[in-house]
Amino acid sequence: MTMYEFRSPQANTLNRDSDLDSGIISHEYCHGLSRRLTGGASNSNCLNGDQEAGEGWSDLCSLFVTASATDTRDTPRGLGVYVLYQTPDGRGIRPSVYTTNMDINNFTYGQIADRNLLTIPHGVGFVWATANWEVYWNMVDRYGFDPDLYKGNGGNNRYFQLMVDGLKLQKCNPTFLDARNAIIQADIINNRGANVCLIWKGFAKRGMGINANDGGDIRTTDVTEDFNVPPECLNPTNAPSTSPSMQPSSLPTQPPSRPPSKQPSSLPTQPPSSSPTQPPSSSPSQQPTTAPTASKSGKLGKVQKVFD
Numbered sequence: 001m002t003m004y005e006f007r008s009p010q011a012n013t014l015n016r017d018s019d020l021d022s023g024i025i026s027h028e029y030c031h032g033l034s035r036r037l038t039g040g041a042s043n044s045n046c047l048n049g050d051q052e053a054g055e056g057w058s059d060l061c062s063l064f065v066t067a068s069a070t071d072t073r074d075t076p077r078g079l080g081v082y083v084l085y086q087t088p089d090g091r092g093i094r095p096s097v098y099t100t101n102m103d104i105n106n107f108t109y110g111q112i113a114d115r116n117l118l119t120i121p122h123g124v125g126f127v128w129a130t131a132n133w134e135v136y137w138n139m140v141d142r143y144g145f146d147p148d149l150y151k152g153n154g155g156n157n158r159y160f161q162l163m164v165d166g167l168k169l170q171k172c173n174p175t176f177l178d179a180r181n182a183i184i185q186a187d188i189i190n191n192r193g194a195n196v197c198l199i200w201k202g203f204a205k206r207g208m209g210i211n212a213n214d215g216g217d218i219r220t221t222d223v224t225e226d227f228n229v230p231p232e233c234l235n236p237t238n239a240p241s242t243s244p245s246m247q248p249s250s251l252p253t254q255p256p257s258r259p260p261s262k263q264p265s266s267l268p269t270q271p272p273s274s275s276p277t278q279p280p281s282s283s284p285s286q287q288p289t290t291a292p293t294a295s296k297s298g299k300l301g302k303v304q305k306v307f308d
């Protein structure tokens, strides 16, 4: 792991050492996590290509371990703010702060093809993390926040477990949609799909909905975004109580062998009937099923690569 010293942006102030930025430390450690878990235990070379989410997982680890009980889904969270002499709500070293507020961070899946807007790998990974941040908050809104990182049972802890288990399940060189499906699959295996619709709604809000297409490879230039969730997730309280796809005996144990965007009928689509705390469909956090209307005009340009 290489930790850099950041040049101070102000005169007469000291450069800052990224060893003292907990967000950067946790980001770097998480590269080891994602790289070693993806594609099986015997392969540590499974995160390649332009549509590679490693930077996103690392940002998510950083956000996760530095979260505060007073945060909300609208709280701006920046990466690398300490080394840049910014406050915690500063933009840091990413194209925008992490937040579910589309008026502030309106990045979506289709934009990863734009090299003038998003760099590889950090800008592209930022979009993956932005989508996962939606899922994180859908989970926290349902289960609450538990500050105990080791034994907690809040939505934050549950999300992190799903993310890590998704790493274990996904194939070598996954696209964003492969990785999305692995998280859904992890929830089916761990929780009998109790959170499948929360996951779909988070991803769909950021363009990785049911009809999104990754182009079948790990390039970024042939992706198609989509903002729709499976029909069953539009009104979860009316979902069938017993769907064959939700039965444990029929649950998949391996990641999809083909790009998930080409197999919409095989995707887990329904919440379980035993989901007592399913939020009402009128919850603001549960309405990301249509294309966002926020302006995309606020291009922020390339992000300087300041750490890996």
Ligand SMILES: [Zn+2]
Residues within 6 Å of the ligand: 027, 028, 031, 054, 055, 058, 307, 308
């Ligand atoms: Zn990194």
